[in-house]
Amino acid sequence: MFTLLMSKLYLYPACELINLRDCPMKFEAVTIKDIAKALGLSTSTVSRALRDSYEISPETKKLVLEYAEKINYHPNPIALSLRERRSRSIGVIVAEIANSFFSQAIDGIESIAYKNGYNVIISQSRESFEREQIHLNYLTSRSIDGLIVSVASETKDFRNFKDLHDKGMPIVFFDRVVTDIDTHKVTVDNYQGAYNATRHLIEKGFKQIAAIANSEVLSISRERVAGYKAALADQGIKEKDSFIRHCAHGGLILSEVEEAVSGLLEQKTKPDAILALSDKITTGCFRILKSREIAVPDEIGLIGFSNSDLTELIGPPLSIIKQPAFEMGEIATGLLLQLIESKRPVTEFETKTLAPQLILRESSVNKKDRPVIIR
Amino acid sequence: MFTLLMSKLYLYPACELINLRDCPMKFEAVTIKDIAKALGLSTSTVSRALRDSYEISPETKKLVLEYAEKINYHPNPIALSLRERRSRSIGVIVAEIANSFFSQAIDGIESIAYKNGYNVIISQSRESFEREQIHLNYLTSRSIDGLIVSVASETKDFRNFKDLHDKGMPIVFFDRVVTDIDTHKVTVDNYQGAYNATRHLIEKGFKQIAAIANSEVLSISRERVAGYKAALADQGIKEKDSFIRHCAHGGLILSEVEEAVSGLLEQKTKPDAILALSDKITTGCFRILKSREIAVPDEIGLIGFSNSDLTELIGPPLSIIKQPAFEMGEIATGLLLQLIESKRPVTEFETKTLAPQLILRESSVNKKDRPVIIR
DNA sequence: TTGTATGCGTTATCAG
DNA sequence: CTGATAACGCATACAA
Numbered sequence: 001m002f003t004l005l006m007s008k009l010y011l012y013p014a015c016e017l018i019n020l021r022d023c024p025m026k027f028e029a030v031t032i033k034d035i036a037k038a039l040g041l042s043t044s045t046v047s048r049a050l051r052d053s054y055e056i057s058p059e060t061k062k063l064v065l066e067y068a069e070k071i072n073y074h075p076n077p078i079a080l081s082l083r084e085r086r087s088r089s090i091g092v093i094v095a096e097i098a099n100s101f102f103s104q105a106i107d108g109i110e111s112i113a114y115k116n117g118y119n120v121i122i123s124q125s126r127e128s129f130e131r132e133q134i135h136l137n138y139l140t141s142r143s144i145d146g147l148i149v150s151v152a153s154e155t156k157d158f159r160n161f162k163d164l165h166d167k168g169m170p171i172v173f174f175d176r177v178v179t180d181i182d183t184h185k186v187t188v189d190n191y192q193g194a195y196n197a198t199r200h201l202i203e204k205g206f207k208q209i210a211a212i213a214n215s216e217v218l219s220i221s222r223e224r225v226a227g228y229k230a231a232l233a234d235q236g237i238k239e240k241d242s243f244i245r246h247c248a249h250g251g252l253i254l255s256e257v258e259e260a261v262s263g264l265l266e267q268k269t270k271p272d273a274i275l276a277l278s279d280k281i282t283t284g285c286f287r288i289l290k291s292r293e294i295a296v297p298d299e300i301g302l303i304g305f306s307n308s309d310l311t312e313l314i315g316p317p318l319s320i321i322k323q324p325a326f327e328m329g330e331i332a333t334g335l336l337l338q339l340i341e342s343k344r345p346v347t348e349f350e351t352k353t354l355a356p357q358l359i360l361r362e363s364s365v366n367k368k369d370r371p372v373i374i375r
Numbered sequence: 376m377f378t379l380l381m382s383k384l385y386l387y388p389a390c391e392l393i394n395l396r397d398c399p400m401k402f403e404a405v406t407i408k409d410i411a412k413a414l415g416l417s418t419s420t421v422s423r424a425l426r427d428s429y430e431i432s433p434e435t436k437k438l439v440l441e442y443a444e445k446i447n448y449h450p451n452p453i454a455l456s457l458r459e460r461r462s463r464s465i466g467v468i469v470a471e472i473a474n475s476f477f478s479q480a481i482d483g484i485e486s487i488a489y490k491n492g493y494n495v496i497i498s499q500s501r502e503s504f505e506r507e508q509i510h511l512n513y514l515t516s517r518s519i520d521g522l523i524v525s526v527a528s529e530t531k532d533f534r535n536f537k538d539l540h541d542k543g544m545p546i547v548f549f550d551r552v553v554t555d556i557d558t559h560k561v562t563v564d565n566y567q568g569a570y571n572a573t574r575h576l577i578e579k580g581f582k583q584i585a586a587i588a589n590s591e592v593l594s595i596s597r598e599r600v601a602g603y604k605a606a607l608a609d610q611g612i613k614e615k616d617s618f619i620r621h622c623a624h625g626g627l628i629l630s631e632v633e634e635a636v637s638g639l640l641e642q643k644t645k646p647d648a649i650l651a652l653s654d655k656i657t658t659g660c661f662r663i664l665k666s667r668e669i670a671v672p673d674e675i676g677l678i679g680f681s682n683s684d685l686t687e688l689i690g691p692p693l694s695i696i697k698q699p700a701f702e703m704g705e706i707a708t709g710l711l712l713q714l715i716e717s718k719r720p721v722t723e724f725e726t727k728t729l730a731p732q733l734i735l736r737e738s739s740v741n742k743k744d745r746p747v748i749i750r
Numbered sequence: 751t752t753g754t755a756t757g758c759g760t761t762a763t764c765a766g
Numbered sequence: 767c768t769g770a771t772a773a774c775g776c777a778t779a780c781a782a
Contacts, residue, residue, distance in 0.1 A: 079759035
């Protein structure tokens with residue numbers, strides 16, 4: 001260790017004598033100290049020159065900048081983070097990355113973060129409370145400046161989020177928000193989305209409409225179910241408790257959806273249509289109906305939330321409710337950066353609610369039909 | 376600034392005198408120094424106690440650990456990074472996150488990274504060389520320990536990757552690999568995948584099979600095209616240059632695919648089937664044919680690479696070649712961590728080649744048909 | 751067994 | 767205009 005240190009200390013002067021131009025610097029990274037030593041200046045001078053400080057003479061600046069350029073100097077971001085107590089990176093916790101909705105949202109997050117010089121550190125809860133909390137802990141031991149979260153379906157206890165927020169960590173929730181934490185939130189109009197979809201099913205002649213939603217704990221589930229119920233009520237259809245099912249893990253496991261579908265189909269009066277109230281549940285239902293050889297929508301109508309880039313192309317069976325995931329990610333990140341970079345604590349928090357797209361198939365027969373997009 | 380510092384210095388002793396138990400520590404993070412001061416120990420003792428060093432007495436250890444627990448101490452990872460010259464985070468550069476293949480790969484990457492205590496920092500090149508290089512620069516100013524890359528379609532100049540690798544940065548390429556950099560690589564058998572798909576089209580009776588591939592610069596494109604050509608040759612079908620098209624940006628922009636498709640359909644002898652040689656190109660083709668009201672596969676056969684979770688469900692039109700993206704991500708990360716944590720420089724590099732899945736539709740008529748999966 | 755001093759790379763403060 | 771020094775939080779070689 002000591003010899004290594006010494007060798008480093010002695011390497012550079014020798015290097016100067018021989019040839020400044022092509023110092024190898026294979027593994028050792030270039031630091032301000034190296035520049036200072038090579039140029040016979042102090043580190044503070046070099047630092048100031050690099051930051052283009054007014055107190056440095058033009059000649060010195062030029063000298064330093066040129067040399068820095070030549071040896072390909074880059075400031076060590078970790079040292080900067082330590083000093084400035086900020087890492088210029090934001091953490092993201094979602095249920096799973098390989099999910100169209102979330103990956104589109106992350107796309108939006110990364111776009112804005114990148115434009116503002118922030119890194120994005122992602123982690124997945126896989127709908128598990130435990131994993132979520134571990135990530136929360138891990139990310140927030142002061143290695144991130146802010147956090148964007150869509151909570152896990154399992155999560156019932158929001159204390160850790162609340163504590164963290166109270167301690168001053170900027171947090172923005174999107175999609176699955178925590179209603180009783182007072183911070184920025186970004187969602188779509190879940191009520192309206194579910195309402196429109198249900199109404200569309202009714203207009204197509206379906207009478208016995210069932211709904212499969214994500215965990216009851218999530219506010220988005222409650223809102224979506226409320227929209228579904230309202231649409232039924234408005235059309236004078238009586239809601240049936242046995243027609244509403246929940247998947248505790250948001251359909252992450254197919255068996256969960258299978259169970260819900262079976263529960264619906266085993267009833268004396270079967271539903272004639274299913275409204276799937278989340279991405280995974282939608283594709284899950286589709287998959288299950290397909291494997292059971294139940295024709296969609298001839299035997300059973302199906303409509304659901306989905307952000308897959310192929311849903312618009314699948315047809316005729318499936319109509320979908322699509323969330324503006326990319327925009328949601330962008331907006332969430334914008335709000336977060338605002339929180340991070342505002343000097344004084346923010347007191348007014350916004351809840352941005354975007355409109356979901358309803359993409360419908362007009363005909364279930366014509367192979368060439370075009371989707372109709374309703375905002 | 377100075378008063379802030381002073382207040383911090385004076386806060387703790389006062390705090391000790393009043394009540395240790397519920398120091399607020401709202402925004403100020405707890406450090407080893409705080410523990411030392413509160414307990415009347417030196418920072419080194421505290422540090423050693425926390426790391427369970429053998430040179431510390433059991434009583435002191437207990438004291439320190441309990442107090443640390445109580446005030447919810449967490450070591451500052453940034454300080455650790457600075458000291459240990461490692462950040463315990465790995466960088467990932469892909470074309471775009473909102474792409475089934477890449478998001479599945481990232482899923483695998485995150486899984487393994489998480490298990491090993493590493494963070495994943497993601498960034499997207501959006502197929503642009505410039506963006507890729509900026510990210511490369513940004514990530515690698517020593518803030519990451521290693522890098523997992525699938526290069527942008529635009530990239531023709533791999534010098535920066537090579538230099539970085541030569542400087543000792545562990546890099547693992549996946550999917551779109553850089554053949555002349557000697558490091559670990561993870562791909563599928565692109566040749567075989569394209570070969571099987573082409574062969575399948577021929578067996579289904581298609582004679583005039585065209586191919587649309589990603590940028591010619593990418594080795595995966597060349598391999599896939601080679602597989603396509605070999606299959607044609609083996610069945611005694613003459614290849615036609617005019618039937619092979621390339622999208623410089625891998626179909627990221629739909630117009631690019633549109634152009635390729637138009638180019639094919641405008642020829643005197645039109646192709647009767649299209650082989651799409653990347654994810655985006657496959658969905659792009661599907662979208663374009665749909666919008667032009669060209670029936671698939673009755674008017675034109677279509678088969679392509681795709682990792683969307685819905686492709687298996689779409690049918691009958693589309694048969695697909697699916698890559699084991701998740702596993703590729705896992706393997707790449709495993710290899711990378713091996714590189715990062717091996718003390719001595721690795722000399723033997725592996726190229727892992729996985730088998731792609733070919734998921735076929737046997738019938739183009741029966742709505743209820745099941746996909747056949749060929750390994 | 752514990753404390754002191756040092757360094758990781760950077761910048762801010764203060765003194766020339 | 768420039769240099770020495772301290773500090774960010776932590777761990778360790780060395781001294782006691």
